[in-house]
Amino acid sequence: NAGVTQTPKFRVLKTGQSMTLLCAQDMNHEYMYWYRQDPGMGLRLIHYSVGEGTTAKGEVPDGYNVSRLKKQNFLLGLESAAPSQTSVYFCASSYSGARMNTEAFFGQGTRLTVV
Amino acid sequence: AQKITQTQPGMFVQEKEAVTLDCTYDTSDPSYGLFWYKQPSSGEMIFLIYQGSYDQQNATEGRYSLNFQKARKSANLVISASQLGDSAMYFCAMREGRGTGGFKTIFGAGTRLFVKA
Numbered sequence: 001n002a003g004v005t006q007t008p009k010f011r012v013l014k015t016g017q018s019m020t021l022l023c024a025q026d027m028n029h030e031y032m033y034w035y036r037q038d039p040g041m042g043l044r045l046i047h048y049s050v051g052e053g054t055t056a057k058g059e060v061p062d063g064y065n066v067s068r069l070k071k072q073n074f075l076l077g078l079e080s081a082a083p084s085q086t087s088v089y090f091c092a093s094s095y096s097g098a099r100m101n102t103e104a105f106f107g108q109g110t111r112l113t114v115v
Numbered sequence: 116a117q118k119i120t121q122t123q124p125g126m127f128v129q130e131k132e133a134v135t136l137d138c139t140y141d142t143s144d145p146s147y148g149l150f151w152y153k154q155p156s157s158g159e160m161i162f163l164i165y166q167g168s169y170d171q172q173n174a175t176e177g178r179y180s181l182n183f184q185k186a187r188k189s190a191n192l193v194i195s196a197s198q199l200g201d202s203a204m205y206f207c208a209m210r211e212g213r214g215t216g217g218f219k220t221i222f223g224a225g226t227r228l229f230v231k232a
Contacts, residue, residue: 033220040124042206042224050218058219090160094220101167103150104208104220106160 002026006091006107013081013114021076021110023091031094032074034066036087049074081114119207119223127229128197136192136226138207147211149190154204166190202230
């Protein structure tokens with residue numbers, strides 16, 4: 001049972017380059033999330049999706065785009081990477097938000113460095 | 116707007132003693148859920164405990180309990196009989212119900228717990 005899988009696990013980008021982070025879950029979860037984790041700031045929500053074909057902005061959406069073309073996949077794109085986007089990125093998924101007591105399941109994280 | 120506050124950047128506790136990690140939250144939605152997660156040095160996020168806004172009793176899961184004071188909007192995590200393996204970062208999180216929050220889950224800044232032998 002793979003759970004939530006993030007690809008890649010590490011990446012170094014040059015300023016201005018683009019990349020896509022892939023998140024895949026095999027638990028048939030409706031909700032998926034992208035967070036970034038920075039020292040002293042905890043996890044901040046970038047974008048999230050409440051179902052296939054839907055996306056919504058979180059707390060820090062600028063500089064990122066997302067797509068949820070398939071229920072099991074949630075992609076996070078950086079069109080023009082900046083050093084401020086150096087961070088650890090976590091994907092998570094959960095059952096429908098209508099069930100409040102459903103915890104989020106997290107991927108292992110992607111460490112991204114923009115130089 | 117949702118907000119989660121963890122005011123303790125770091126905490127020390129002696130092995131076998133209990134420790135309380137503080138969490139306060141702010142929401143205007145009457146329906147919400149509160150979560151605690153543990154992040155060890157390996158980096159994965161581990162779900163610990165959940166408390167619903169309408170739950171009458173404080174949640175407990177083994178050595179973890181949640182001291183839920185709804186009027187004060189606090190949801191402190193209590194770890195009893197601390198073990199060396201409890202050394203980790205701990206995050207408080209909240210999900211709102213059918214309100215402007217739209218079911219998204221947000222996290223606090225975290226508290227790093229150090230357990231001393």
